[in-house]
Amino acid sequence: MSILNNTSIQPVTNLLDTGSVAPPSYSKSERTQLRAKIKQLLNEKDAVLVAHYYVDAEIQELAEETGGTVADSLEMARFGTNHPASTLVVAGVRFMGETAKILNPEKTVIMPTLQAECSLDISAPIEEFSRFCDENPDRTVVVYANTSAAVKARADWVVTSSNAVAIIEHLREKGEKVLWAPDKHLGEYIQQKTGADMLIWDGACVVHEAFKSDTLENLRKHYPEAAVLVHPESPMGVVAQADVVGSTTRLIQAVTELPNSQFIVATDNGIFHKMKQVAGDKQLIEAPTAGVGATCESCAHCPWMAMNSLNNLTSALEGMNNEIIIDEATRKKAIQPLLKMLSFNEKPGKSQPH
Numbered sequence: 145m146s147i148l149n150n151t152s153i154q155p156v157t158n159l160l161d162t163g164s165v166a167p168p169s170y171s172k173s174e175r176t177q178l179r180a181k182i183k184q185l186l187n188e189k190d191a192v193l194v195a196h197y198y199v200d201a202e203i204q205e206l207a208e209e210t211g212g213t214v215a216d217s218l219e220m221a222r223f224g225t226n227h228p229a230s231t232l233v234v235a236g237v238r239f240m241g242e243t244a245k246i247l248n249p250e251k252t253v254i255m256p257t258l259q260a261e262c263s264l265d266i267s268a269p270i271e272e273f274s275r276f277c278d279e280n281p282d283r284t285v286v287v288y289a290n291t292s293a294a295v296k297a298r299a300d301w302v303v304t305s306s307n308a309v310a311i312i313e314h315l316r317e318k319g320e321k322v323l324w325a326p327d328k329h330l331g332e333y334i335q336q337k338t339g340a341d342m343l344i345w346d347g348a349c350v351v352h353e354a355f356k357s358d359t360l361e362n363l364r365k366h367y368p369e370a371a372v373l374v375h376p377e378s379p380m381g382v383v384a385q386a387d388v389v390g391s392t393t394r395l396i397q398a399v400t401e402l403p404n405s406q407f408i409v410a411t412d413n414g415i416f417h418k419m420k421q422v423a424g425d426k427q428l429i430e431a432p433t434a435g436v437g438a439t440c441e442s443c444a445h446c447p448w449m450a451m452n453s454l455n456n457l458t459s460a461l462e463g464m465n466n467e468i469i470i471d472e473a474t475r476k477k478a479i480q481p482l483l484k485m486l487s488f489n490e491k492p493g494k495s496q497p498h
């Protein structure tokens with residue numbers, strides 16, 4: 145059963161209010177100075193940089209050059225818990241900073257900006273989500289990592305795109321019915337893969353929702369040899385055309401593992417930086433969105449991820465600003481479903497959706 149919950153949730157396209165997010169452009173010497181300053185500050189503050197594949201390429205490079213990491217949301221969560229630094233600097237969106245804080249209460253967690261949200265997180269306000277859970281007490285509550293600490297605190301399980309299919313398959317085998325939030329496209333994909341009985345919240349990612357199946361079909365005619373790589377936050381018509389569906393890490397792996405020399409990629413184009421690093425000889429083609437000037441609000445780049453810059457990273461570190469604070473009662477509840485996910489993932493062969 146797949147029931148889309150049509151409560152009074154706003155369409156996500158109305159929720160995009162990121163203010164001015166145009167990335168700053170730096171001269172070569174400014175960039176060199178900022179990079180050197182950030183390296184020095186990371187050292188002085190006993191801090192490590194944990195970045196997502198969608199952020200600015202220079203921030204990704206800095207993370208790697210300074211002993212931090214560039215990763216998907218699951219690995220970002222894991223990295224912080226295994227690293228000795230007393231401060232985690234999370235370059236991504238707020239739920240990633242919150243996850244780091246929930247798992248590492250003894251550490252200071254700061255972000256370049258606290259305004260970097262996520263349309264999925266925004267689409268599930270805690271009051272409405274709690275009501276939905278209360279109305280369906282017979283269901284196991286499974287939420288995507290792209291949610292607030294309060295929503296995680298209401299859940300039985302947290303999952304990421306790396307382990308969502310495996311965890312829900314596990315719940316289905318145990319005969320459990322699932323309440324899923326907030327990404328309807330990922331929910332439908334998991335439901336199709338596992339056959340689980342899922343009640344699905346009506347949220348979507350503004351970036352992935354913009355990929356279009358008809359224009360993708362046309363593009364594939366131009367590149368018949370290309371493999372199609374799709375993040376499962378994309379609509380079903382796009383997912384249906386994929387050779388590989390998976391987390392950001394899985395898609396990067398696919399570029400190195402598959403023999404194809406051309407790839408059509410349906411996810412945020414920030415990922416191209418890592419893909420080029422690991423497979424510079426391959427041709428990477430952006431999957432089509434509605435296009436600039438049409439209804440596209442993201443055009444394959446997350447406006448909130450784009451808020452992370454060398455400038456605000458520097459000032460966050462200088463002043464130890466933009467700290468993530470979570471009240472202890474919420475944190476203690478939210479850590480339970482996160483720990484369940486991390487220990488599920490430690491079981492061999494449980495991490496990837498295929």
Ligand code: 13P
Nearest residue numbers: 216217218304305391392
């Ligand atoms: P991953 O966990 O696959 O990196 O996805 C996070 C995300 O926000 C994708 O839009």
Ligand code: SF4
Nearest residue numbers: 237262263349351446
């Ligand atoms: Fe959220 Fe989509 Fe941005 Fe990922 S790309 S952080 S799901 S809005």
